[in-house]
Amino acid sequence: GENVEQHPSTLSVQEGDSAVIKCTYSDSASNYFPWYKQELGKRPQLIIDIRSNVGEKKDQRIAVTLNKTAKHFSLHITETQPEDSAVYFCAASIRGSARQLTFGSGTQLTVLP
């Protein structure tokens, strides 16, 4: 089955700096890669996603890149703010379905003021 590895598990950055979280996946059939943000005690919320036919997608301070050949994708957050502090999960679709996701283990991002 699909396996998603996520690094680093914890990340601390100064406010205003950039943060990068990386994930690798194993199933070449995966074609949908969402990123979720989960604040303490709250539900995961989609922040950005990318499909396998796209190499990069950007939404304001957040961007995701995908390298299908190497089977890895990354989340980039620029100009980080304290409210960006949360756990971030990457995910990959199982058997090509966006409704069945394999998640990475999560990255606790802390933005220091």
Add this chain to the structure above:
Amino acid sequence: KAGVTQTPRYLIKTRGQQVTLSCSPISGHRSVSWYQQTPGQGLQFLFEYFSETQRNKGNFPGRFSGRQFSNSRSEMNVSTLELGDSALYLCASSIEAGAYNEQFFGPGTRLTVL
């Protein structure tokens, strides 16, 4: 439009008991997926329902089951509870069965097994 709702939000059970969790998707959404979240295993896919049919199942024992009703509401059941079943159970709904439809998560049900 109201978001995904789950009931109950918290549940305490003892080993050997069974439990039923409920999920109401966003109005108009026909797909409901269930996930288990634990500190050790992270977020793991349990199963997905679309139009009252289970489409796929994750790698969980048969004690975990579910169903979906004609109004798209879904329930999951865990029988013969074990300590390791303590977790946050999340459901997520999406509008249809397309390949890229975004999933919207509910707040979860926190199950504690004593």
